[in-house]
Amino acid sequence: MPPRLKKIIFVFFFLSGFCGLLYQVVWLRMAYASFGIITPVLSVIISVFMLGLALGSFFGGRLITHLTHRYKTSPVIFYALTEFFIGLGAFVIPGLFSLGERLLLFAGDMNSISYLLFSDVIIAISVLPWCILMGFTYPFMMSFVKSRDKESTSGFSYLYFANVIGSVCGTLLTALVLIELAGFYNSLLIAASLNFSIFAAGIVVNKCYPYQNNITENAKAANNQFFAPGNTATEHPALIYLLLALTGFISMAMEVVWIRAFTPVMLTTIYSFAAILTVYLFATWAGSFLYRRQLHRKSVLSTGDLLACLAVFSFLPIVMNDPRLVISIPAVLLSIFPFCAALGYLTPKLIDEYSLGRPDEAGKAYAINIAGCVIGPLFASYILLPKYGVKFSLILLGIPFLLLLATYHKGFLFKKKRLMIMTALALCMILISTFINISYEEVYVLPEDGSGSREFYVLQKDSVVRRDHTATVISTGQGMQKMLLVNGIGISSLRPITKMMAHLPLAFCQDMPQSVLVICLGMGTTYRSALSWNIKATAVELVPSVRDAMGYYFTDAEAIMKNPRGKIIIDDGRRFLNRTNETFDIITIDPPPPLEAAGSSLLYSEEFYRLIRKHLKPKGILQQWFPCGELKIAQAAARALSNSFPYIKVYKSVEGWGFHFLASASPIEAPSVRTMISRIPDAARKDITEWYEVDNDNSFEGFIRFVLASEIPVTTLLNNDKRITITDDRPYNEYFFLRRKLDNFRGTYRNVSCEPSLND
Secondary structure: OOHHHHHHHHHHHHHHHHHHHHHHHHHHHHHHHHHOOOHHHHHHHHHHHHHHHHHHHHHHHHHHHHHHHHHOOOHHHHHHHHHHHHHHHHHHHHHHHHHHHHHHHHOOOOOOHHHHHHHHHHHHHHHHHHHHHHHHHHHHHHHHHHHHOOOOOOHHHHHHHHHHHHHHHHHHHHHHHHHHHHHHHHHHHHHHHHHHHHHHHHHHHHHHOOOOOOOOOOHHHOOOOOOOOOOHHHHOHHHHHHHHHHHHHHHHHHHHHHHHHOHHHHOOEHHHHHHHHHHHHHHHHHHHHHHHHHHHOOOOOOHHHHHHHHHHHOOHHHHOOOOOOOOOHHHHHHHHHHHHHHHHHHHHHHHHHHHOOOHHHHHHHHHHHHHHHHHHHHHHHHHHHHHHHHHHHHHHHHHHHHHHHHHHHHHHOOOOHHHHHHHHHHHHHHHHHHHOOOOHHHEEEOOOOOOOOOOEEEOOOOOEEEEOOOOEEEEEOOHHHOEEEEOOEEEEEOOHHHHHHHHHHHHHOOOOOOEEEEEOOOOOHHHHHHHOOOOEEEEEEOOHHHHHOHHHHOOOHHHHHHOOOEEEEEOOHHHHHHHOOOOEEEEEEOOOOOOOEOOHHHHOOHHHHHHHHHOEEEEEEEEEEEOOOEHHHHHHHHHHHHOOOOEEEEEEOOOOOOEEEEEEOOOOOOOOHHHHHHHOOHHHHHHHHHHOOOOOHHHHHHHHHHHHOOEEOHHHHOOOOOOOOOOOOOOOOOOOHHHHHHHHHHOOOOEOOOOOOOOO
16 A cells, blocks of 8 residues: 555544544533433443444444445545544534433433433434444445555554544543633534545545455455464454453443542543543553554564453552552553553454454454443443442452453463463452452542642541442531532532522512522532421432432431422433423522532533523522632633623622622612511521521621621622633633633632632
């Protein structure tokens, strides 16, 4: 094959990989917006993505042979058409997600079997066709390579190599640059334009390198100058299928477990997922690069040696990330690198050996590998994580490599010194992981103190751990030090602030309020306070185990749960509002920390506020809590509210940090001290003073006076640049890499404070 053409093909697959990962990142975020920020959505997106690649790879080899013979047309034309139709997906899928979201409004709570099932089906219908097209690209291009160079036997690994490099770049640039600068929709347009460019370039390549039918039917019998006789694939096809299926299953299941396991260190920002995915792909590229290099030197590692490496490497994420040893993002990322690199070496090696360059055989082998990738994330989300937690899930996923190693070598395992050492090391790591190591589920990692160091404390023995398909929820602490942890992140503690999230807006109602909606239950403090007004209270919570944990924090939790005026619904806040016709006097929101959490912009965006406004009564009030954080995020949240509501008041919290935003479509009149006191029922007054030392009427009056005196003008939280806002398409609070780098370089980065003047 001419070197120039080889480079062109490399560029095609680099760009194809770039676009593929850009689509995956953006589709995942759009799916969160439409179907909820829950682990099953992540698992289904990954599984459907892989299923499409598997189906495309499996059927693509036969299809391209049929098409080229029937139409006497070069495979590169069909490859180009495939890229063209993939590009059309950028315009179609957002609409399909929106349609699916509307159809699912009648499927019940998000925790219901019907919702989980139908949402999976809708995601599959929306995404699968385009992923199948992506799967076609490998056999289609391999057919073209074979038509130009019938002696080629390593075409798959060459395309795989280029595609993985593009995937790494696509993940990094999408997360760090494109979405922050261009937003989701424009990022999709960029990917589509690249797909269309590949289509146009493919037409030109066809003109320069016209159709040739050089594919021989006996290619599989050709002498392979790179592989030693008696390779694994040709002698044991059943074993090669097993290896490909299991490595795909285990690797993708581990990726889902890693994301939950390392959340306490990586945090819940979008960059955490991008970092793990980037290291996964970069390590895969490194393994593929090493394989290609040794392939040309005729010194490829044996499958047995690679299995021995995987048996050891699979336990490194447990052993290296014991919080008693180190709490470090580099340690987390480094621990998964060897495992991913070994897989990056093994997968193209096995497929090359099996297919010998034939697109139909390569497609079949790759499809088997990806079939495992489809099942792995679902198995991890619905079975392993809810039942066994992160540590034992990883142990169970690592053990099969040791069994495969024993099966592969049979009686020779203990006759080769190198294999004996690796086997013994793997056994030791299993024992250490099981009986000595602890995971981040067993500790609470404290936030950074500014010095860059992270500290932790081991959870008390009476801490309660609850797991479900959505998250791992831990209740810990005693007295007023009780805490709620979700996937290792501190979500809430017993604070008067959470009480005032209900009492403040309720006391501002000119007429006696009748109903309140609490979005994000947390410990249940705000919901409990709302019920003290003896009115109808509805709480919406995404994680079932959070609702079940309420009894840990309050002795009267059983009575609260049985209160006929209250109900707790397991659902996404936005989805609940979309599927109900109810209106409320008060809607209060306390988004989960941190401010930059992935998907949190959906609770701060202009589109969400417009939806809330439809569900407020004419004089209804929205209470939006905003903790301290980056000043520009506070300004963006304030601008989003200002663009959605004509009347806004802002109050500093009773603890001196963070802000209560009160927003309404009608004027909000601040009551006098006496008027506000008169509006508060006795039960609500008792609830307010539960955690305060208020001995008499005078001290309670002083407390209310302090609350009302904490108002600040909303204009102090508005940036002069009106583009600083939060929308569904531009999640300003989630994507901040370039902004903060530039502000730190200029020395203009500021955190929000409680001072009265905050405008730049």
